[in-house]
Amino acid sequence: MEGPSDDQVTLGPQDSYLNSSTASADTTSSSSQHVAKLQKLLYRRMLIGVNDGRYFLGLFQCIDKQGNIILQDSVEYRSARHSSSLPMEQRCLGLILIPAACRSSCHVDCFIEEQMSLMSLGT
Template identity: 70%
Template sequence: MADVTSTPDDSHRSSSPPPQETAAAAGGSQHVEQLRKMLFRRMLVGVNDGRYFLGLFHCVDKQGNILLQDAVEYRSARHSSPSPTEQRSLGLILIPAACRSSCHVDCSVEGSMSLLSL
């Protein structure tokens, strides 16, 4: 049977995280709340090759990849086509952060200003 004893160093430890971790978590939760307000809003995402995707914002992961549902792809048509852009329905898509060149959310001016801090 092992003997469990407390040392003087253990007496000052508490279960709460250090102040800098608490501040980081509080800042992170503000960003999470802002992202929750964007859920299921229309989002237009541009990628490096000139295409645009319009869909409902579904989620974003830690790496910045965006999931859009009911997405439609828009791209420049060939010169021989009468329409300046072509479109096709895609459904649920993941747009990698490395490919993204722009991102616009359909929301109020106040909402747009608060998203600039993300």
């Protein structure tokens, strides 16, 4: 798996899936810019929070058109109990898929300049 291709990446629910045979030149250009930005995230450390309070830290492998994310060499972090005084439990998981519907937060390990340029992905 080399990474995401044009037909594997959708940035959000407001973005439509672009088929190169039916897309106009403007939307294809815009789509390829988003794909280029996402390709810069490949193999970066990513911390993803899910709705039940767990966090997953791993290397960003790919994203599909529905927004599901695959992390490589991932570690799950969860609170041992609902008390904040206890440390987080962790376990190694390896390769995992995190559904878009379960995701509550997503952070990428990168420099502040890169974070500012990536903020435009949501628009």
